[in-house]
Amino acid sequence: MCGIIGYTGSEEVKNVLLDALELLEYRGYDSAGIAIKNDATQETNVYKCAGRVSDLRAICEKKRILSTCGIGHIRWATHGGVTDANAHPHRQGQVTLVHNGIVENYKDLINSYDMQDMLKSETDSEVVASLINHYYKGKPHEALKKAVRKLKGTFALVVMFDDQPGVIYAVRNVSPIVATICEEGAMLASDLTALCRFTNEYFVVPEYHILELHKDKIVLTDFEGNLVEPEFMEVDWELNSAGKAGYPFYMEKEIMEQPDAIRTTIESYIKDGMPDFSEAGVPDDIFTKCERICIVACGTARHAGLVAQALVKRIVHMHIDVEMASEFMYTDPVVDEKTLVIAVSQSGETIDTLEALKYAKKQGSTCLSIINVKGSSIARESDYVLYTAAGPEIAVASTKAYTTQLSVFYLLVAKMAYLRGIFGIEEVKSFIDALERVPDTVTKMLAKKREVHVIAKELSNIKEVKSRGADIVLFIKEELAVDLDPSYKVVTLPDIEDYFMVFPASVALQLLAYYVSSDKGFDVDKPRNLAKVVTVE
Numbered sequence: 001m002c003g004i005i006g007y008t009g010s011e012e013v014k015n016v017l018l019d020a021l022e023l024l025e026y027r028g029y030d031s032a033g034i035a036i037k038n039d040a041t042q043e044t045n046v047y048k049c050a051g052r053v054s055d056l057r058a059i060c061e062k063k064r065i066l067s068t069c070g071i072g073h074i075r076w077a078t079h080g081g082v083t084d085a086n087a088h089p090h091r092q093g094q095v096t097l098v099h100n101g102i103v104e105n106y107k108d109l110i111n112s113y114d115m116q117d118m119l120k121s122e123t124d125s126e127v128v129a130s131l132i133n134h135y136y137k138g139k140p141h142e143a144l145k146k147a148v149r150k151l152k153g154t155f156a157l158v159v160m161f162d163d164q165p166g167v168i169y170a171v172r173n174v175s176p177i178v179a180t181i182c183e184e185g186a187m188l189a190s191d192l193t194a195l196c197r198f199t200n201e202y203f204v205v206p207e208y209h210i211l212e213l214h215k216d217k218i219v220l221t222d223f224e225g226n227l228v229e230p231e232f233m234e235v236d237w238e239l240n241s242a243g244k245a246g247y248p249f250y251m252e253k254e255i256m257e258q259p260d261a262i263r264t265t266i267e268s269y270i271k272d273g274m275p276d277f278s279e280a281g282v283p284d285d286i287f288t289k290c291e292r293i294c295i296v297a298c299g300t301a302r303h304a305g306l307v308a309q310a311l312v313k314r315i316v317h318m319h320i321d322v323e324m325a326s327e328f329m330y331t332d333p334v335v336d337e338k339t340l341v342i343a344v345s346q347s348g349e350t351i352d353t354l355e356a357l358k359y360a361k362k363q364g365s366t367c368l369s370i371i372n373v374k375g376s377s378i379a380r381e382s383d384y385v386l387y388t389a390a391g392p393e394i395a396v397a398s399t400k401a402y403t404t405q406l407s408v409f410y411l412l413v414a415k416m417a418y419l420r421g422i423f424g425i426e427e428v429k430s431f432i433d434a435l436e437r438v439p440d441t442v443t444k445m446l447a448k449k450r451e452v453h454v455i456a457k458e459l460s461n462i463k464e465v466k467s468r469g470a471d472i473v474l475f476i477k478e479e480l481a482v483d484l485d486p487s488y489k490v491v492t493l494p495d496i497e498d499y500f501m502v503f504p505a506s507v508a509l510q511l512l513a514y515y516v517s518s519d520k521g522f523d524v525d526k527p528r529n530l531a532k533v534v535t536v537e
């Protein structure tokens with residue numbers, strides 16, 4: 001997985017690319033690079049290094065080149081170590097390229113096209129640059145199509161040709177690219193987070209189509225050469241919502257945004273005190289027809305699924321499995337037309353979840369997904385989608401995406417319990433009433449962040465723990481916090497019905513994790529060896 005950006009327009013491209021890469025850094029952060037075309041000479045300059053965007057920024061600061069067209073990449077290595085040479089962009093002949101994904105047949109291509117001596121890196125990506133260059137005879141579309149037809153695997157490719165001033169080309173299979181055009185120019189990226197500083201409108205580049213970005217227009221064509229009208233979508237994210245808003249880390253900002261994110265998520269699915277998915281086009285009968293439920297997800301989204309599993313078992317009394325999406329296909333999953341498959345993914349691009357969903361669809365299952373990013377691959381592949389309204393989540397550790405996913409599951413459970421005759425109207429309404437109080441409960445929990453911070457500082461006191469045995473910290477419901485051993489450290493959790501305690505409890509633990517990490521001086525938003533969105537298998 002990695003982050004890709006491309007821009008051609010009126011602004012100085014270096015800053016546009018570096019700012020965007022910083023926003024995409026949660027997708028991978030072992031190397032970074034940009035290629036920019038000198039406006040005066042049309043020469044292509046590549047700056048890249050192993051390390052963070054901040055390292056790349058330091059390198060670029062010294063360079064004074066006026067350029068308004070360029071591409072950038074933040075790498076999460078799959079082929080070849082973390083070195084300057086393996087960082088993208090890669091240049092071969094007339095071609096400068098960045099790539100997200102894995103080209104499985106890269107070794108065959110090296111042999112078939114005699115590339116051994118020309119490659120400067122160990123990556124599969126440079127092989128693609130070389131292949132496109134091999135086919136390039138002044139016609140970008142021809143070269144891209146011929147090269148892409150030889151590739152096996154997943155790819156989002158963004159290419160500049162030396163003799164095509166101001167134009168950027170892109171083509172993809174599975175790995176995502178979104179694009180837009182606005183007053184400042186035309187741009188593309190791996191995801192919306194990098195574009196939403198400029199505009200709320202974007203489209204998903206369809207697979208096996210060629211996108212051309214020009215300064216004042218975009219041109220999309222299919223592989224037969226027919227012009228295709230892009231399908232623009234709008235997000236309601238605020239234009240500057242991807243910034244840190246004065247917080248030292250995205251994680252803290254995102255923790256603090258939870259009351260609003262949960263409120264906005266649930267309010268669009270509640271009518272007259274009842275769960276209602278009609279505006280999202282989700283029909284009631286999918287919840288009554290099914291005999292079993294299978295949740296597929298990875299990472300934190302899977303944990304939201306585990307909470308849902310406990311609720312469904314206890315309240316709806318249905319058979320429900322929670323499958324790790326990356327293992328799904330290898331465990332002979334029992335999914336059929338009587339199974340409701342629920343896929344959960346913040347980005348909607350988690351490749352294992354996407355593949356699991358495709359498999360389930362083939363077996364005849366109805367597929368519903370819970371997604372944060374409109375128009376993402378999983379959303380498009382699903383029969384029905386319920387969107388969370390978390391807004392951009394940049395920190396690798398998921399907080400508001402998790403609690404908004406949970407809130408959608410609570411609505412689903414209420415709906416199922418009602419439709420399957422377990423809850424009467426009054427019971428559903430009181431369940432939903434409690435859910436509507438969750439944002440206030442979370443706000444109360446957040447007001448205690450200093451208390452949690454104090455504990456976070458003491459937990460780090462390793463000497464004390466070693467010499468006197470571990471300290472006991474109680475996160476406990478307010479009403480139960482009586483007559484406690486005075487040696488305990490206590491943080492009371494604001495009261496709400498037991499079923500909903502997961503919300504304040506999760507927020508308390510998010511705060512604890514955040515402060516432990518930030519007080520140790522770690523880079524909270526980018527834990528070592530962990531990327532947020534897994535877009536390669």
Ligand code: GLU
Nearest residue numbers: 001002076078079100101
């Ligand atoms: N396979 C490519 C590499 O290792 C791209 C990986 C990515 O998507 O970040 O450089």
